[in-house]
Amino acid sequence: MGRGRAFVKGIAILAFWLGVWALLARLTASQLLLPGPLAVAKRLAALMATADFWRITAVSLIRILCGTLAAVLAGVLLAAATCRYRLLDALLSPLLTAVKSVPVASFILLALIWVGRDVLPSVIVFLMVLPLVWSNVAEGLRQTDRSLLQVAAVYRFSPWRKVRRVYAPAAAPYFFAACRTSFGVAWKSGVAAEVLTVPARSIGRQLYESKLYLETVDLFAWTVVVVLCSLAIERLLTAAADRAHRRYHREGGQSHDPL
Numbered sequence: 257m258g259r260g261r262a263f264v265k266g267i268a269i270l271a272f273w274l275g276v277w278a279l280l281a282r283l284t285a286s287q288l289l290l291p292g293p294l295a296v297a298k299r300l301a302a303l304m305a306t307a308d309f310w311r312i313t314a315v316s317l318i319r320i321l322c323g324t325l326a327a328v329l330a331g332v333l334l335a336a337a338t339c340r341y342r343l344l345d346a347l348l349s350p351l352l353t354a355v356k357s358v359p360v361a362s363f364i365l366l367a368l369i370w371v372g373r374d375v376l377p378s379v380i381v382f383l384m385v386l387p388l389v390w391s392n393v394a395e396g397l398r399q400t401d402r403s404l405l406q407v408a409a410v411y412r413f414s415p416w417r418k419v420r421r422v423y424a425p426a427a428a429p430y431f432f433a434a435c436r437t438s439f440g441v442a443w444k445s446g447v448a449a450e451v452l453t454v455p456a457r458s459i460g461r462q463l464y465e466s467k468l469y470l471e472t473v474d475l476f477a478w479t480v481v482v483v484l485c486s487l488a489i490e491r492l493l494t495a496a497a498d499r500a501h502r503r504y505h506r507e508g509g510q511s512h513d514p515l
Contacts, residue, residue, distance in 0.1 A: 274293050277292070277293050278292050278293055278294070281293070281295075287472060287473060288470060288472055289472070290472075291472055291473045291476055295473055296473060296476040296477050296480060299473045299474060299476075299477040300477040300480055300481070303474075303477060303478075303481075311457060312457050312458060312459060312461075312462060313459065313481065313485065315457045315458060316377075316446070316447070316450060316458050316459040316460070317485065317489075319377045319378045319381070319446060319450075319458075320377065320378070320381050320442050320443055320446035320447075322378045322381075323377070323378035323379065323380070323381025323382040323385065323442060323446065324381055324382075324385055324438060324439060324442040326378075326382050327381065327382045327383075327384075327385035327386040327389060327438070327442075328385065328389050328434075328435065328438065330382070330386055330389075331385070331386050331387075331388070331389025331390040331393060331434070332389065332393050332431070334348070334352075334386070334390050335389070335390050335391075335392075335393035335394040335397060335427075336393075336397065336423075338390070338394055339394055339397040339398060345394075352386070352387045352390055352391070353387070355383055355386070355387050356387035356388070356391075360380065360384065360445045360448050360449070361448070361452065363380055363383055363384075364376065364380055364448070364449050364452045364453065365452070367379055367380065367383075368452075368453060373453040373454065373455045374455045374456065376449055376453050376455070377446045377447075377449040377450050377453070377455065377458070377460070378446075380445050380446065380448075380449040381442045381445055381446045381449075384441050384442065384445040385438045385441060385442050388434055388437065388438055388441060389431075389434045389435075389438060392430040392431065392433055392434035393427050393430055393431050393434065395430055396426055396427030396428070396429065396430030396431065397423060397426060397427050399426055399430075400422060400423055400426040400427075401422075401426065404422045435493060435494075436490075436493070436494050439486070439489055439490045439493050440486060440490055443482070443485065443486040443489070443490075444486070447459055447460050447463070447482055448460070450463075451463050451464050459478060459481060459482060462474070462478045463475060463478050463479070463482075466478060
């Protein structure tokens, strides 16, 4: 019942804002300035009927996913290394904090000097997601219960068992929280990089050319694609992370070994 109410509420809110959009478009009376939702929906349907639309979307998605997965793996390894070695943490923490603070556009313009435009969106996604995963996982590792570490030392746990039974449970909530937010950051920064670098077969190129040729309906249609893809994949990743989290704790709870 709760889910049904939430669904109805979501539909009502969506309908409200679509109505506001349609009213503003009617008052503007110019598709060049603000096309209405119906015109955008028709153009989006026309785009989706072409094979080129799906190729462009798939290429952008693959670029962003590659950068995201590489950043998640590197962030976990880097968090473990910086928590293990204080000198490494002292050296890298200021750098990673600076990376998190620098605007995406600055990174794009700098990286364009050294990296090809087809690869650059993945590199930008990597740079944006890496500090997020690193900071979350490192914080989780620092919150590890010291008494459990002492027990592990007394029973002479192997390094792998210590990771699996002590460190992983402590870092898991922080890791899954980072996974829930990283794709949103990745998608936005990846598309922004595509808009500025204009690689072949990319959503960013379609946005740039729509703006360049004043094709406002196309600009809105591709923007809707960006929003829908971001929401859909973020929901899928969140659901997968939640299932993995529940499964991890269920298996841990069924274990007869306290550690």
